[in-house]
Each structure stands twice: as structure tokens, then as C-alpha cells.
Amino acid sequence: MDIKIYILSSGKYSSRIVNNMAKMGFAENMVGIHEVDEDLPEFIDNVEEHIPQNLPEADLILAMGLFGDINMIIPAVTEKTGAKSIIVPIYHPKQIPLGLQKEIEEEVEGKTIIFPKPFCTLKPVDDPYIDAFAKVFGKPELEIQSNGIIKKINVKRGAPCGSTWFVAEKLESTPVDGAEMEAGSRYHNYPCLASMSVDNQIGDTLLHIAGYKIKEAVKMELGFAAKSAVVNDDICQGGESCGHECRDTCPTVKIGDNTIIIKENGKAEVNPETCGNCGICIQKCPSGAIEIEDRVKIREKSINNIKS
Numbered sequence: 473m474d475i476k477i478y479i480l481s482s483g484k485y486s487s488r489i490v491n492n493m494a495k496m497g498f499a500e501n502m503v504g505i506h507e508v509d510e511d512l513p514e515f516i517d518n519v520e521e522h523i524p525q526n527l528p529e530a531d532l533i534l535a536m537g538l539f540g541d542i543n544m545i546i547p548a549v550t551e552k553t554g555a556k557s558i559i560v561p562i563y564h565p566k567q568i569p570l571g572l573q574k575e576i577e578e579e580v581e582g583k584t585i586i587f588p589k590p591f592c593t594l595k596p597v598d599d600p601y602i603d604a605f606a607k608v609f610g611k612p613e614l615e616i617q618s619n620g621i622i623k624k625i626n627v628k629r630g631a632p633c634g635s636t637w638f639v640a641e642k643l644e645s646t647p648v649d650g651a652e653m654e655a656g657s658r659y660h661n662y663p664c665l666a667s668m669s670v671d672n673q674i675g676d677t678l679l680h681i682a683g684y685k686i687k688e689a690v691k692m693e694l695g696f697a698a699k700s701a702v703v704n705d706d707i708c709q710g711g712e713s714c715g716h717e718c719r720d721t722c723p724t725v726k727i728g729d730n731t732i733i734i735k736e737n738g739k740a741e742v743n744p745e746t747c748g749n750c751g752i753c754i755q756k757c758p759s760g761a762i763e764i765e766d767r768v769k770i771r772e773k774s775i776n777n778i779k780s
């Protein structure tokens with residue numbers, strides 16, 4: 473799809489994404505980039521004077537790395553470019569307070585606006601422009617060929633910063649058993665520019681969430697989690713005796729994953745695909761019903777084996 477993307481960019485976080493988009497063949501889709509000074513104060517009296525002039529027509533606005541009030545230029549830029557869709561990735565817990573997010577949403581009413589937190593949690597949202605972008609960039613998805621050793625990895629969708637392509641290249645020739653943990657450490661070598669501060673809405677850092685997503689992509693293909701929280705059904709008191717603290721404090725549940733589900737009998741169950749192995753549920757469960765187990769199976773048929 474031939475989408476026209478206009479970019480509001482500030483700082484290293486954003487330039488890395490712009491560079492990766494160009495590398496992945498999106499240079500011609502970027503119809504303009506406006507650099508926003510990263511030293512602007514968080515609170516700005518007159519936001520209008522920062523609105524870029526002579527804006528081109530665009531379908532999709534990417535507003536990346538802008539911190540605080542300067543994000544209020546997004547509605548005017550959307551209006552002037554005629555864009556229908558907007559992505560505002562969040563890489564730091566203090567980047568856009570919820571009140572400001574709501575204000576922006578109200579100002580662009582009728583357009584699709586999303587705030588993926590962090591950017592590598594982006595999935596299609598039933599919007600033609602965002603979904604065209606999310607075909608290539610967003611929550612990592614891989615295709616792995618292996619015969620005990622990883623032979624080949626195809627990145628179906630990668631983190632916009634480029635980390636997924638970096639990790640995929642490094643994983644080739646890695647034994648399947650260690651691949652998930654290796655993906656986690658390779659991802660930390662990139663390094664990810666998401667914040668290391670705990671996000672109070674999620675209860676974990678955005679850097680960790682991004683790490684869970686690349687490991688999830690590996691697990692999905694290999695069919696097992698190297699480590700996952702597991703609920704002991706005999707000990708779980710779920711139902712009337714427990715308020716399901718495990719589910720209510722799990723960071724991946726808070727970003728919209730079904731990591732902890734409550735079964736009909738009221739007891740909890742962990743989905744190893746999306747469990748980030750953070751251990752928070754273990755600390756919060758009042759009954760001590762959860763522990764981390766090794767090599768937890770995800771699904772019947774695991775690897776797309778190559779006959780060697």
C-alpha cells in the first residue's frame with residue numbers, strides 16, 4: 473500500500489526508527505520530517521508557535537519522541553496534512569501524561585489515534601494506514617526454521633527501532649533450547665531506547681515489556697517457554713477466597729495480553745506465550761500458588777523442522 477507518512481521527530485529514539493524505516497524500504501513513504509528540539513521544556517505556554525509550516529499531504533502521522541506539551545502540535549499537524557491516522561508511540565512513562573493524551577484524542581476526534589506503549593506492542597487496529605505500517609513494524613513476529621539448531625529466521629514483523637532484525641541475525645546457529653534467553657540478551661545489546669523507569673500504570677519498565685515481546689515471538693515459533701510462571705491448581709484459592717491479585721498485577725495483562733486468565737472454577741492459569749517471567753505474580757499471590765517452571769510447553773507442534 474502506498475501510504476504517505478509525515479513524521480514529527482525528537483531525539484535519538486525517533487532518529488533510530490526513521491533510519492530503520494528507510495533501511496526497510498519506507499524512505500519514499502516519508503513525505504516530510506519535522507525535527508522537534510529535544511531540549512524544549514515539558515510545559516509550553518504557546519504551542520502554536522511550534523507548529524511546522526508548509527506541510528505536505530499525508531495519510532499517517534508518526535509523532536515520535538516528543539515529550540510533554542509539545543505533543544499538542546499533533547492535532548494541528550493532522551489537520552493541515554489531512555492525515556486520517558496517527559501513531560504516538562510511548563517510550564517513557566512521563567512522556568505523555570494521561571490527561572494530555574485525552575486532550576489530544578479529543579482534538580483529533582474522527583481520526584484514528586493510538587499510543588502503543590512501547591512501539592513494539594503495535595498490532596493491526598482495523599485502520600487502513602496504521603495496519604499498512606503494522607504489516608512491517610510493531611510487535612515482533614518471526615518464522616523460524618530449525619533442526620535443533622536455528623537455521624533461518626524470517627522477520628514477518630519487527631520492532632520499529634530495528635532490534636528484531638538485529639536479534640534474528642544473531643540467533644542463527646543458536647541451539648533451540650537456549651534461543652529464547654539468547655534473544656533476550658541480544659535485544660539488550662542493541663540497545664533498546666525504551667525507558668528503564670517503572671511505568672506505574674503497568675508496574676514494570678517499558679524496556680522489559682519490549683524484551684518480553686521479542687522473547688514471545690521466539691516462543692511462539694519454538695512451541696515452548698524457557699521459563700514461565702505456572703499456577704499450582706491445588707494451592708490456588710481463586711474464586712471467592714481470592715481477589716485474583718496475580719491477574720491484577722501482571723504487567724502483560726495491563727498492556728492487553730491474556731497472560732493470566734481466570735477459569736470457570738475461579739482459579740488462575742498462566743499463558744506461557746506472553747508471560748514475561750517477571751515474578752510479580754509470585755510475590756503478590758497471597759497463597760504462594762505460583763512458581764517459575766522451566767521449559768513450559770506452548771502448543772503441540774513446535775518447530776518447522778528442516779530435514780538435515
Ligand code: SF4
Nearest residue numbers: 708709710714718757
Ligand atoms: S493470586 Fe494466587 S490464589 Fe489468587 S487467583 Fe492468583 S494464583 Fe490463585
Ligand code: SF4
Nearest residue numbers: 722747748750751753
Ligand atoms: S511472571 Fe506472572 S506477573 Fe510476570 S508476566 Fe508472568 S504471569 Fe505476569
